[in-house]
Amino acid sequence: MxxxxxxxxxxxxxxxxxxxxxxxxxxxxxxxxxxxxxxxxxxxxxxxxxxxxxxxxxxxxxxxxxxxxxxxxxxxxxxxxxxxxxxxxxxxxxxxxxxxxxxxxxxxxxxxxxxxxxxxxxxxxxxxxxxxxxxxxxxxxxxxxxxxxxxxxxxxxxxxxxxxxxxxxxxxxxxxxxxxxxxxxxxxxxxxxxxxxxxxxAKGAAATRYTKVAVQRGADMNLAAATAYEAEVFALCFADPEQAQRMGDFVDKRPPRRT
The missing domain is CATH 3.90.226.10 (2-enoyl-CoA Hydratase; Chain A, domain 1)
Known part of the structure; x- marks a missing residue:
């Protein structure tokens, strides 16, 4: 333990x-x-x-x-x-x-x-x-x-x-x-x-981590800088295989799968 x-x-x-x-x-x-x-x-x-x-x-x-x-x-x-x-x-x-x-x-x-x-x-x-x-x-x-x-x-x-x-x-x-x-x-x-x-x-692992860092770092930025940073982590999600899998599951009406 x-x-x-x-x-x-x-x-x-x-x-x-x-x-x-x-x-x-x-x-x-x-x-x-x-x-x-x-x-x-x-x-x-x-x-x-x-x-x-x-x-x-x-x-x-x-x-x-x-x-x-x-x-x-x-x-x-x-x-x-x-x-x-x-x-x-x-x-x-x-x-x-x-x-x-x-x-x-x-x-x-x-x-x-x-x-x-x-x-x-x-x-x-x-x-x-x-x-x-x-x-x-x-x-x-x-x-x-x-x-x-x-x-x-x-x-x-x-x-x-x-x-x-x-x-x-x-x-x-x-x-x-x-x-x-x-x-x-x-x-x-x-x-x-x-x-x-x-x-x-049960949610996307990378997406959850990127969301946390966007909230944490954005707290010390002005709104324009924080939303620009949000766009960058949003973009990073599309390099993650889990994004394609989860969006495919949604479109094809399959239960979401955790990788």
Whole structure:
């Protein structure tokens, strides 16, 4: 199942499930876990068989309850900078994976856990999920991208409120403000994530990857540049054999086939 100490990697046909597996520490992200996650993401980036990735936390209490405070408490400014940059590098790897990534959020997604979820493409939150960026209460700022991704998801005013106060919000509120995308019953996040992943995996693999990169890169462009980039990835689809097969299946009224 897994070659890692702090992660579980499970392959299910075209899906891969990555579980942060430190339940006794509420899946807190220490340096070793970040290193393992970076290694796992490197492998997934080159895995043409995996069409969708699901990220979740082990146990029932937490998705990820944050970065490991036991490790952080004695860091120097230089050590703090390196710890933040390490987390940022790994979360950028996650965000830039060619495959769509779904976060199945069970329990606490606090600090680094909230930042981990925000680096995923889609967040499915169980009713018992709780989200917060509580770092100011510990005398620090978010360090793994929280000040930037939260603002992009929920807007500057709501982001600043959550960042300044450190308030915890429930799953329903997270969905309402756009921090999470779907609310499901407690215990149902993984099943919902798998169902969504299977639906995505049944679509054209190259088309899905090109769609993700168009959305990601277009977010930093003006509309004219972004739509021009969209035309380029649209064109690339016609070099993919799956396009001809799927369009042929549609025209000939055959069930779509996955290559």
């Amino acid at each position: 897994s070659e890692y100490e702090n992660l579980l990697i499970e392959h299910r046909d075209a899906l891969t499930i990555v579980t942060i597996n430190r339940p006794k520490a509420l899946n807190a992200l220490n340096s070793a876990t970040l290193t393992e996650l970076g290694s796992a993401l490197d492998a997934l980036a080159g895995d043409r068989h995996t069409r969708v990735v699901i990220v979740t936390g082990g146990g029932e209490k937490a998705f990820v309850a944050g970065a490991d405070i036991t490790e952080m408490r004695s860091l120097s400014p230089e050590g703090g900078r390196e710890f933040a940059r390490r987390g940022q590098r790994v979360f950028a790897q996650l965000e830039e994976l060619p495959q769509p990534v779904i976060a199945a959020v069970n329990g606490f997604a606090l600090g680094g856990g909230c930042e981990l979820a925000m680096a995923c493409d889609i967040r499915i939150a169980a009713e018992n999920a709780r989200f917060a960026q509580p770092e100011t209460g510990l005398g620090i700022t978010p360090g793994f991208g929280g000040t930037q991704r939260l603002r992009r998801l929920v807007g500057p005013g709501r982001a600043k409120e959550l960042l300044f106060t450190g308030d915890t919000i429930d799953a329903a509120e997270a969905v309402r403000i756009g921090l999470a995308d779907r609310l499901v019953p407690a215990g149902g996040a993984m099943a919902a994530a798998v169902a969504m992943a299977e639906k995505i995996a």
